[in-house]
Amino acid sequence: MTNHLWSLAGIHEHLAFMELARKVYRHAAVESLLLFCVAFQIFSGLWLVIRGWKQRVGAVAWIQALSGCVLAFFLAVHVSAVLFGRTVLALDTNFYYAAAGMHVSPYEFFFAPYYFLAVLALFTHLGCAAYWLLQSSALKTRRWAVGLAMLAGAAVSTLLVLSLAGKLQPFEVPARYKATYAHPDG
Ligand code: HEM
Numbered sequence: 001m002t003n004h005l006w007s008l009a010g011i012h013e014h015l016a017f018m019e020l021a022r023k024v025y026r027h028a029a030v031e032s033l034l035l036f037c038v039a040f041q042i043f044s045g046l047w048l049v050i051r052g053w054k055q056r057v058g059a060v061a062w063i064q065a066l067s068g069c070v071l072a073f074f075l076a077v078h079v080s081a082v083l084f085g086r087t088v089l090a091l092d093t094n095f096y097y098a099a100a101g102m103h104v105s106p107y108e109f110f111f112a113p114y115y116f117l118a119v120l121a122l123f124t125h126l127g128c129a130a131y132w133l134l135q136s137s138a139l140k141t142r143r144w145a146v147g148l149a150m151l152a153g154a155a156v157s158t159l160l161v162l163s164l165a166g167k168l169q170p171f172e173v174p175a176r177y178k179a180t181y182a183h184p185d186g
Helices: 001-007 011-025 028-051 059-088 095-103 108-135 137-165 175-181
Strands: none
Touching: 001 011, 001 137, 011 028, 011 095, 028 059, 059 108, 059 137, 059 175, 095 108, 095 137, 108 137
């Protein structure tokens, strides 16, 4: 999120920050662990959703399950797309790779809700975790934790989607990124 929020400071500033951050998260050992965690998160999360289907009671438990399912779908598609872009398309999977879909019609109708819901789901899921961790606090406080996390998620999502759409600062997506959405008949 820090990486992507950096784009609010400017695309070039974001790309420079990403180059630095990549030294950590793209280090072979770190990236292997990260990808293992992503796979574990998807499968263990879906298993928990299925296993607890009949026992789940209350809005927070269902919001947690729903946001987890959105995250599982997003992570599977998102990480596959990043790895595909890097290995098969031989592209630098940077800001332009993420933004390209928002600049080739009609794909923005998929990508805007896709990114928005992913970031909202992430914050919501963390808010639900806070709700269970705050067992000893008043119910009102615990509900506030979920509500505030969702509000923060909606705000961050909106900023990121606007940034990717070029509404906060104009930018041109290089043609090689847009070409990944080209139809065979042009
Ligand atoms: C607006 C929202 C998002 C955008 C624009 C975005 C964009 C990107 C981009 C461009 C990369 C490639 C990074 C690189 O090549 O160095 C990437 C990688 C990745 N993203 Fe996202 N992302 C978003 C949200 C998320 C969320 C919510 C999660 C997790 C819940 C996530 C998890 C990951 C992971 C695990 C990788 C793979 C890192 C790697 O192995 O190199 N992303 N994302």
